[in-house]
Amino acid sequence: MQLSVIDKVFLLGALVARVTATPTSSSGISVSVNPRVQFQEVDGFGASQAFQRAEDIFGKYGLPAVNQSLVLDLLYNENVGAGFTILRNGIGSSNTSNSNLMNSIEPKNPGGSNATPEYVWDHYNSGQFPLAEQAYSRGLHTLYANAWSAPGYMKTNNDENNGGYLCGVANEPCASGNWMQAYANYLVQYARFYKESGVTVTHLGFLNEPQFAATYAGMLSNGTQAAEFIRVLAKTVKKSGLDVKITCCDGIGWDDQEAMMAGLNAGPDPAINYLDVVTGHGYDSAPSYPLSTNKKTWQSEWADLSGGYTPYDFYKNGGPGEGLTWANHIQVALRDAGVSGFLYWIGAENSTTNSGLINLINNEVIPSKRFWSFAQFSRFVRPGARRIEAASTYANLTVSSFKNKDGRLATQLINQGDSTIEANVRIAGLKSGVWVKPYITNNEFNLEPLTAVVSKNGGAFQANVPARSMVTYVSV
Template sequence: MKFSVIEKLLFLNALVARVGATPTVSSRISVSVNPKVQFQEIDGFGASQAFQRAEDIFGKYGLPVVNQTLVLNLLYDENFGAGFTILRNGIGSSNTSDSNFMNSIEPINPGGPNAKPEYVWDHYDSGQFPLAQQAYSRGLQTLYADAWSAPGYMKTDDDNDNGGYLCGVTNESCTTGNWMQAYANYLVQYARFYKESGVEITHLGFLNEPQFAATYASMLSNGTQAADFIRVLAKTVRKSGLNLKINCCDSIGWDDQEAMMAGLKAGPDPAINYLDVVTGHGYDSPPIYPLSTNKKTWLTEWADLTGDFTPYTFYKNGGPGEGLTWANHIQVALRDAGTSGFLYWIGAENSTTNSALINLINNEVIPSKRFWAFTQFSKFVRPGARRIEAVSSHANLTVSSFKNHNGRIATQLLNQGDLDVEVNVQVTGLKSGLSVEPYITNNDYDLELLAPIVSASGGSFQVKVPPRSMVTYLFS
């Protein structure tokens, strides 16, 4: 077969690109880590158990007590499992607990926004209150309570579901009046009930995916409307005496949250000044760049909602539920988007899908490879850690690194290729003769501790990373 000059050039370019994309076993890749160059502080990792998923853990479908303890330890115990430090609660807005609804602390319209509210508290909160107790006893540090919607009677559509706007925000009025202050009081009262019952809510939110009129609890908002309410909520929190930080706005995608930033920063009294954390989800668009704010940012919800439960696949073809896919999502969010927190949608549930990290099918506890990918970060990158400079010489070996309060450095290497790669890791300030602990997750291993490595003179150590694998290296 005869090739034209252009065809030959295209073939050669493709060959060069292929060789460059997949290093061979004899390739030597260099990684440099510099603890002196530091970036964002890490708040932690976690998930939610909203919409009665907490009850799945406590035996709603028959999970025995011994397995209830197992899943709690896997999620929240640092020594035994992932050591998640952030739990995202759903603040209920429904007047029923049927199906998966989250019940409201004010299920009945009191008669108007200025009427005396009739709050109720069951010390259960769709299973979320006892879950928070158990999580705190195992090391939880942050409890983020977030409302998917205000109660229906506070909204323009008079409905808990299907969107609608909070009565009183810009361009949205109701015949019943302005409910912004009543909604702020409602949220603060929820936090107060927890506080009085011995559990501390640390962060408070009032929106979830405000671009999406879902058929379940949902409420619409743009940035300007969110800003209207933030100013009211901030004053209410300040007067309450509770130590609450305010989050916003849990947009359905990272781009959607960026689109809300202008409204949050506008006006003579910018609402952004009252926020502690800016929050977004990854569904419509992933966190691959920093949001335009100097506030901390969290990725507070994302999951594979497309397929059947695939617990044992770290890598097959790059599918949306695979472990390596999520290891990449987390690394990119921390490294490129500068996030301080990363949360999956559900921690554990009885389901046949990938919407949770751990499945409780048939009364068993089945961690997915996604769970172990999260654990590679959450177990070794603790709250208060700082992301530090880490650079790889090859695009197919990605790297991130973090320095903890205790001086321990956790460096994650992800081999995206099909072959082993040999790596020289150079660490500024690393002494020779120190032990480096490698932990690997891939199709064959779940956070398996490998043989220790001894650092050489000049602050370096040599490693071989298997194909389609994630290895975390711990050293001081």
């Protein structure tokens, strides 16, 4: 798929009649939306380009300049593609940039935990710095800088890989000293380098999947140990004068992150008070319930890592990489877990797997149905939106709804069944005569705009959702 992907998305009008055909099932189904009952604020949607995946976008494997611009627009331009507003950068811990490693800003051991560090800044950061510049120019709101590990010399195993703990946290002493303050300084310096170079890091994290001793960069921690470091990091951020929010802890699954909450909430000086966002992943367990905190929560990484790249299946058999599967993951996380942000693992990459939303193999730009499922939310639910009360009377028609800061309403209807559903949608307070624009993604269409409907008395209109499809209705 070349540049024609954009035209293909928006110029399928001749086929719209097939979508708006008379429903083959359902009668008396209703959906109610009440903008007066509001829940969490939404920060946005996005992905990462860590471990040199940013370089894939910038032509590492030969992607031509015209397609580099295309994939950037698909990811971050809300008028072209998904309009992602969160980018998750990896703070490197390697003393090399070989293979897909992310280079550290302090590649050499300074000689001890209290020695003066020798920081290095290349204005490139494994391709992530120019990516952040390009993303901000297209509408990015949030840059989440997250370290998978401290540099190896700061850890108990003297290795950025294979687990190990940060030297100095509870029950993890090192002969080289306590490195907590040095690690906090290191993270803050990363944000400072970006700031001095004209790009703002808005959120700062220091762990990734701390329950898992991976063969790649990573660091172990429990909730109590994380809490110890958070207090040090918070003081360091405050002293720096940088306006950056602190996150923790990117547990490998939602249950794993919940298990860390006791440590974060404990003590006379609870570390949770210094956090702005609690982050968790969806791998070991999905975000289907609220974490034990009143802080914002993000599902900050999840992907289908099980099979080959499947770009064209919105629904085939309910597989882990299908678009409908991910539409449901996002809706459940927003509605049932109350998350404020939802991120896939990789946005775009040159790969043969489903670990990315967009594939760049053979110098082409090939968006997946997962990508368009994200876009059904992210294009129309913008930062600052509030989730609002929404309910369906039919189990096969699931619903979520949001009110944007500019007053626009976006309601997502997902048909889980094999037959077209027609439902009466009623939005409390919506005046009659308001145009409501539907957009559809399914096996046949990618965020395709359909014919607008007009609300009647009581804010009601008829919604038509084909089998195994997602339709977002946006008030305009």
